[in-house]
Amino acid sequence: EVQLVESGGGLVKPGGSLRLSCAASGFTFSSYSMIWVRQAPGKGLEWVSSISGTNTYIYYANSVKGRFTISRDNAKNSLFLQMDSLRAEDTAVYYCARDPHTSSYFDSWGQGTLVTVSS
Amino acid sequence: EIVLTQSPGTLSLSPGERATLSCRASQSVSSDYLAWYQLKPGQAPRLLIYGASSRATGIPDRFSGSGSGTDFTLTISRLEPEDSAVYYCQQYGSSARTFGQGTKLEIK
Numbered sequence: 001e002v003q004l005v006e007s008g009g010g011l012v013k014p015g016g017s018l019r020l021s022c023a024a025s026g027f028t029f030s031s032y033s034m035i036w037v038r039q040a041p042g043k044g045l046e047w048v049s050s051i052s053g054t055n056t057y058i059y060y061a062n063s064v065k066g067r068f069t070i071s072r073d074n075a076k077n078s079l080f081l082q083m084d085s086l087r088a089e090d091t092a093v094y095y096c097a098r099d100p101h102t103s104s105y106f107d108s109w110g111q112g113t114l115v116t117v118s119s
Numbered sequence: 120e121i122v123l124t125q126s127p128g129t130l131s132l133s134p135g136e137r138a139t140l141s142c143r144a145s146q147s148v149s150s151d152y153l154a155w156y157q158l159k160p161g162q163a164p165r166l167l168i169y170g171a172s173s174r175a176t177g178i179p180d181r182f183s184g185s186g187s188g189t190d191f192t193l194t195i196s197r198l199e200p201e202d203s204a205v206y207y208c209q210q211y212g213s214s215a216r217t218f219g220q221g222t223k224l225e226i227k
Contacts, residue, residue: 046218047215095163103214104169105154105169105211107166109163109165111161111162
């Protein structure tokens with residue numbers, strides 16, 4: 001069974017940093033692209049960043065480009081999102097998800113971790 | 120960037136009824152690369168439909184997707200109480216994958 005478990009969320013001040021992790025199990029992690037999607041309070045879903053299985057392709061939404069860095073450790077079946085220069089508008093539940101065909105839909109999701117940016 | 124507009128914003132129906140959710144794209148979605156997801160509070164989002172009409176693994180046949188080009192529909196027949204959720208469409212036909220704003224389905 002595919003499992004994705006996010007961690008690392010919390011309360012951080014504007015301008016601060018946070019690193020999210022996503023532990024994957026139940027599939028060959030290195031064979032899949034992975035993504036981060038977020039949902040701000042009362043808002044819809046927003047794709048944040050994607051990374052291919054071998055780190056060849058990395059993409060970011062314009063709203064986070066230059067501030068967030070996606071990475072992965074295939075040996076540890078883990079996905080990461082380093083978030084710097086955080087803003088109030090980054091407050092959201094952050095989900096990691098699996099992309100089965102690279103740049104396609106997302107077939108398995110974690111339950112999310114809440115990031116709150118507030119002074 | 121392709122903008123997806125979902126309607127209605129909220130739908131309130133009774134168990135056993137049929138729900139019809141719409142997703143309209145600002146331009147044609149390449150190869151009908153359109154997916155639907157179900158979100159419930161505190162739960163992991165669930166993929167329902169991909170490729171506009173293909174059901175994901177384990178999804179009951181009460182859920183069906185249709186449409187092409189710019190107009191897509193998610194139909195849930197024989198509504199059950201557990202179908203209460205927010206439903207999102209997503210296009211992956213362009214490099215900037217985008218979501219609709221969601222339709223909240225309430226089961227009376």
